[in-house]
Amino acid sequence: MAEIVRYGIIGVGMMGREHLINLFHLREEGAAVVSVADPHVPSQQAALDLARSFNWPVQVFSGHKELLDSGLCDVVIVSTPNMTHYEILMDIISHPKPHHVLVEKPLCTTVAHCKKVVDAARKRPDILVQVGLEYRYMPPVAKLIEIVKAGKVGPVRMVAIREHRFPFLVKVNNWNRFNANTGGTLVEKCCHFFDLMRLFAGANPVCVMASGAMDVNHKDEIYNGKVPDIIDNAYVIVEFDNGCRGMLDLCMFAEGSKNEQEISVVGDVGKGEAFVPESIVRFGTRTAGRQGVQTIQAADQRIKYDGLHHGSSYLEHLNFLSSIKTKGAQAPAVDLGDGLISVAIGVAAQLSIERRRFVTMEEVICHEE
Structure with missing residues (x-):
């Protein structure tokens, strides 16, 4: 059995649930979604129903800080509205427990915020960050x-x-x-x-x-x-x-x-x-x-799953999971500099x-x- 890598998804609207499905198709490689966070109750419920259909027990949080503090996750996916990326990424990067991150595009909505995220991440060599430019x-x-x-x-x-x-x-x-x-x-x-x-x-x-x-x-x-x-x-x-x-x-x-x-x-x-x-x-x-x-x-x-982007999200996750398992020896293919x-x-x-x-x-x- 592959070593289990525990994922949390922050933001489980359409794209967050798409990530959940992709990760289910990577279960044989060790991916497992264990928690989700979203303040929007209908999105929470849709993600919970989806996880149950996969026989995945997930913990549901209303906010990303609660998910981070839970200590349940090794990796977090950020698929929230664009204007929230900056605050969430800074909270992840500054959190005492290291969490690897796959953040949906765009990295942030302004160059100034992107630069601050890049600078903060440089101080956390224990964290891998990949930007979701999956095309x-x-x-x-x-x-x-x-x-x-x-x-x-x-x-x-x-x-x-x-x-x-x-x-x-x-x-x-x-x-x-x-x-x-x-x-x-x-x-x-x-x-x-x-x-x-x-x-x-x-x-x-x-x-x-x-x-x-x-x-x-x-x-x-x-x-x-x-x-x-x-x-x-x-x-x-x-x-x-x-x-x-x-x-x-x-x-x-x-x-x-x-x-x-x-x-x-x-x-x-x-x-x-x-x-x-x-x-x-x-x-x-x-x-x-x-x-x-x-x-x-x-x-x-x-x-193994085409999804909304012709299989590219699946390959993106496969690549990032490989980077995580090699503990950064294989760098994320799309990094923060590319995102900026x-x-x-x-x-x-x-x-x-x-x-x-x-x-x-x-x-x-x-x-x-």
Whole structure:
């Protein structure tokens, strides 16, 4: 039998329960959820019912501090609303008992808060922290990363990511309808894509230019007298310090799309593309031309549960569990530095829309408070 690693989940709304299901499918590797915390009673009950269906006895707490003080957990998953991440992470990091952490994206809603979390975590070498930027693990994306890192497209010059999808889902108390709670659409949703751009470019961002607006979604909604202010479409250009540039094309009223995500990486030698959810990768070289383009069906046989993100959350947990078991000899694949930069690009993009100009990463990372 594998050594049991005891998990607690802080925030058991839709994503928290998704984590619970993923961990159930990792039970043979030693994962066991022993506690959950959430102030929202219906979410508590839904998580409890789910755990019971798995024959997992779990202790339920109304707050994260009670869960931490219980001493029940080795690892905590933070899947609460974005604006609560900072306080919860600081409480976890400062707690006398060390808890390893998987925090959902975005790391925090502001760069200043991300930096404080990074600084605090440096003082706790007994804690591993992974950020939930799980799109890296989607089989077609992972295959494209493999192709690019093997040098098959040559030095990367351009990365283009298109996400054409449905509007934001309904969440508890509609917290995700407002920039103050989410960090803005380009932080909340698109930190995934900025993380991928940086990974493909193999470089750090220098400046960002964006254009976006709230044109279609949520305009007829009112919560506590306020109309939502989250944008539903944008174009974002990111320039990197090695000369590579990335472009995001986001539309959240495009349900009539065959693929939700289309990722293109072009280098001096060739081009690779990934399509989700078709799970197809295409790769071709300039010399072979159109007739030489290969189509690959991407899959990962390790995945035992596809879930909401095409198996990527399962692989994310598998990776993090391995890091925990090796006691940090294998570092978390997506660390706090990755989380900070992905948020910073999103913040710069939101600022660029507001100020209608390029925004440098220096002004966002060094001067944002």
